Amino acid sequence: MEMLLKLLERNARYTNEQLASMLGTSEDAVAEAIAKYEKEGVLCGYKAIVNWDRLDDEHVTALIELKVTPKPDWGFDDVAERILEFEEVESCYLMSGSYDLAVLLTGRTFKEIAMFVAKRLSTMDSVISTSTHFVLKRYKDAGVFINHKKEDERGSFTL
Amino acid sequence: MDYESLLNERLRNIKPSGIRRFFGIAEQMEDVISLGVGQPDFTTPWHIREAGIESLQRGRTWYTANAGLSELRREISKYYSRRFGVEYDWEKEVLVTVGGSEAIDGAIRAFVGPGDEVLLPEPSFVCYGPLATLSGATVVPIETYEKDNFRLTAEALKSKITDRTKMLILSYPNNPTGAVMRREHLEEIAKVLRGTNILVLSDEIYAELTYGDRHVSMASIEGMRERTIVVSGFSKAYAMTGWRIGYALAPAPIIEAMNKVHQYAIMCAPTMAQYAAIEAMRNGDEDVAYMRNEYNVRRRYIVDGFNKMGLHCFEPEGAFYIFPCIKGTNLSSEEFCERLVKSHAVAVVPGNAFGDCGEGFIRVCYAYSIEHITKALERINAFLDTL
Numbered sequence: 170m171e172m173l174l175k176l177l178e179r180n181a182r183y184t185n186e187q188l189a190s191m192l193g194t195s196e197d198a199v200a201e202a203i204a205k206y207e208k209e210g211v212l213c214g215y216k217a218i219v220n221w222d223r224l225d226d227e228h229v230t231a232l233i234e235l236k237v238t239p240k241p242d243w244g245f246d247d248v249a250e251r252i253l254e255f256e257e258v259e260s261c262y263l264m265s266g267s268y269d270l271a272v273l274l275t276g277r278t279f280k281e282i283a284m285f286v287a288k289r290l291s292t293m294d295s296v297i298s299t300s301t302h303f304v305l306k307r308y309k310d311a312g313v314f315i316n317h318k319k320e321d322e323r324g325s326f327t328l
Numbered sequence: 329m330d331y332e333s334l335l336n337e338r339l340r341n342i343k344p345s346g347i348r349r350f351f352g353i354a355e356q357m358e359d360v361i362s363l364g365v366g367q368p369d370f371t372t373p374w375h376i377r378e379a380g381i382e383s384l385q386r387g388r389t390w391y392t393a394n395a396g397l398s399e400l401r402r403e404i405s406k407y408y409s410r411r412f413g414v415e416y417d418w419e420k421e422v423l424v425t426v427g428g429s430e431a432i433d434g435a436i437r438a439f440v441g442p443g444d445e446v447l448l449p450e451p452s453f454v455c456y457g458p459l460a461t462l463s464g465a466t467v468v469p470i471e472t473y474e475k476d477n478f479r480l481t482a483e484a485l486k487s488k489i490t491d492r493t494k495m496l497i498l499s500y501p502n503n504p505t506g507a508v509m510r511r512e513h514l515e516e517i518a519k520v521l522r523g524t525n526i527l528v529l530s531d532e533i534y535a536e537l538t539y540g541d542r543h544v545s546m547a548s549i550e551g552m553r554e555r556t557i558v559v560s561g562f563s564k565a566y567a568m569t570g571w572r573i574g575y576a577l578a579p580a581p582i583i584e585a586m587n588k589v590h591q592y593a594i595m596c597a598p599t600m601a602q603y604a605a606i607e608a609m610r611n612g613d614e615d616v617a618y619m620r621n622e623y624n625v626r627r628r629y630i631v632d633g634f635n636k637m638g639l640h641c642f643e644p645e646g647a648f649y650i651f652p653c654i655k656g657t658n659l660s661s662e663e664f665c666e667r668l669v670k671s672h673a674v675a676v677v678p679g680n681a682f683g684d685c686g687e688g689f690i691r692v693c694y695a696y697s698i699e700h701i702t703k704a705l706e707r708i709n710a711f712l713d714t715l
Contacts (some may be wrong), residue, residue, distance in 0.1 A: 172621070172625065176625070180698075180699075181699075187629070187702070188631040189699075190628060190633070191625045191626075191628055191698065193624070193628045234513060248399040321362075323365045323369070324355075324362075324365065325351070325355055325360055325362040325364050325365070325675045326351050326354065326355075326362070326364040326365065326675065326677065327364075327365050327367060328345075328366055328453070328454045328677065328681060328682075
């Protein structure tokens with residue numbers, strides 16, 4: 170049923186009927202597998218990929234690089250867990266390389282995000298430094314092309 | 329000038345396909361959802377494209393040996409032994425061609441001429457008949473039926489063999505039906521052919537795209553290697569249709585004869601495509617497995633979709649086509665396809681394009697995304713409601 174996960178990762182809106190048909194199994198078996206994956210925390214959630222730019226909606230995303238002093242017993246988890254609590258935080262990852270935590274933030278304006286970083290993140294005990302990068306254009310998100318349609322150049326017929 | 333009167337007599341006798349007119353209608357319409365192509369929707373895997381680019385960057389822009397780069401012939405020989413258990417000597421028994429198509433043409437031209445009969449199980453891909461006709465041979469169709477899962481049977485074969493029979497064309501996994509011949513079915517055919525002088529042109533271009541058991545090559549059946557010309561290529565398995573690169577495998581005297589045609593007509597297959605093909609053979613197994621799995625998901629989905637709509641569809645086990653029966657609609661294949669494209673803008677191919685016995689069926693390709701197939705199925709369902 171690993172293929173089931175791959176299909177849902179591509180499109181979480183496939184119906185169980187469609188999934189059953191693609192996998193050559195029954196709807197009940199699909200429903201059961203999904204329930205099991207949800208319970209085990211393999212399937213963590215389902216989200217839409219929205220292109221807010223199309224709505225002229227003010228919507229700014231930024232990637233914040235954080236350098237952090239790890240705590241003796243907790244490592245980076247303690248500070249990460251505090252950061253997760255902010256609802257502005259969309260994603261948070263522990264990174265290898267020249268900084269420690271990558272935080273994806275969304276807000277309505279550049280200023281709003283800059284203020285959030287200055288007031289909420291920079292002020293945390295263990296945070297040594299921050300570096301803010303604003304997203305200017307999204308080309309592809311979670312495997313989906315944004316503002317770009319791939320044309321089928323094969324034509325209608327070949328025998 | 330009256331070009332018509334100048335034409336090669338044999339070419340004049342080859343009628344242009346009747347479905348051209350219908351293709352014209354579809355090509356002119358907007359927003360057509362097509363299920364009509366005969367090639368993968370994947371692009372060539374990146375590492376294979378890179379090998380082609382690298383060969384250009386290194387300035388490998390010359391001809392290769394007529395039979396193809398020795399490196400590539402070695403790889404093809406190894407591949408065939410590894411995948412299908414048949415040994416071919418890379419020096420004398422492998423010919424690299426411009427797609428499987430050139431190998432088919434070469435095999436027919438090298439062995440078939442006036443007075444010969446070529447046996448052609450139908451429905452079948454469209455190139456074999458015209459090429460045999462152009463060679464001066466008589467094409468003898470052998471009808472295959474849905475009740476036999478569109479397989480060639482020993483009885484049907486026997487009934488068509490005469491003193492003039494020179495060649496049997498076998499094309500499994502099959503375009504357009506998706507039928508395959510398993511070992512036991514090939515054994516039956518081999519029983520009829522062993523001890524005759526009949527050659528088999530076995531077009532195995534879809535060999536990597538089977539969804540049940542692994543493909544069995546006709547050449548692997550006892551007594552058949554000596555009389556079989558295996559034709560295959562990179563187009564379908566590695567999504568390399570535009571590179572035009574294929575090959576023929578056969579006993580040395582056959583390859584020698586085919587190479588004669590090849591050296592005068594073609595010289596050699598494109599060099600950069602040959603380098604890309606080497607990369608495909610060496611490091612392409614995972615790509616093939618990935619694409620096969622994707623096709624299989626779509627195959628199950630579309631077969632189920634057609635059966636749910638009431639257009640019965642036999643279980644295709646290879647290639648990337650389904651061949652649903654539309655007899656229940658009381659329309660001919662061409663009427664069905666023409667009305668479908670005009671009223672609901674979905675393009676599929678009428679079954680009779682692949683031989684008279686394809687009448688009452690349509691060929692539907694599933695080398696498309698699930699979203700594309702879903703939209704097409706919805707439209708076909710709406711079309712059926714109007715009948």
